[in-house]
Amino acid sequence: MEHTQEEIRKHVKIYISVFAALAALTVITVAVSYLDLPLAGAIALALIIATVKASLVAAFFMHLISEKQIIFWILLLTFAFFLVLLFIPAMTS
Amino acid sequence: MSDMIRYISKPHPVTGVTNAKLGIWCFLASEVMLFGALFSAYILLRTGATEWPVGADLLNVPLATVNTLILIASSVTIVMSWASLAMKDLSRFRIYMGLTILLACAFLVVKGFEYGAKFEHHHFPNSSTFYAIYYTLTGLHGLHIVGGIVVNLYLLFPGSAMWQTEPERFLGRIECAGLYWHFVDLVWIFLFPVLYLL
Incomplete structure (x- = not known):
């Protein structure tokens, strides 16, 4: 860079x-x-x-504000799995 | 041998980033899941408990506030160390990286005082569910701080020799170390209100 x-x-x-x-x-x-x-x-x-x-x-x-697209795809996928992880307790309790 | 792992200092034509940066982001993604699982456990424990203490009643909020400011300051110093190196100023890089390590040590010392006070009052991980998750989350975070200190010490002293031979690659390493350190700061930004204030 x-x-x-x-x-x-x-x-x-x-x-x-x-x-x-x-x-x-x-x-x-x-x-x-x-x-x-x-x-x-x-x-x-x-x-x-x-x-x-x-x-x-x-x-x-x-520096995410000027980062390449591939990093955002990784983070989007991570965020989706993170939400699943957080909502498991809410769904089971 | 140095050609075995390619695109460590130049961006890969397909991804547009160096393999080193892609690697550290994948690692951080796995770290999100590690801490995410524990945050999830926290929610499960808290919603399942008949009563849950307010963190501020049991923990030392002023000390934790100081620690939050220390960690935020260390995030600034590590990014300044990268900026100094990007401006080809090695001695300034050393000052900022040294400051980052000192701030990280200060964080651990403050945390040590906090833990010490809790142990004195016989509050251990097996004392209650609250303390169990408190020690697990802050302990794991503390281990990440220790890991960061070790890597940053390496980059400050023996690792900095790379600046003379492969400056671009060394700059990339500092950026990756910075990304990790900011992540550790980011985790604390959520740990602080969740454990101490709510």
């Missing part, structure tokens, strides 16, 4: 912004947990924040 110096400098700026966003979201997720929300709401909110954080890491730190 070839990158120009200019591209890398832009990347670095993005990394710093993503770090700030991740740190802020970490503080928010802890703060929200002190609000005494009903359990369903608390779970939903915590998982939404975690998903946003995970997406930021995957998109920018793991």
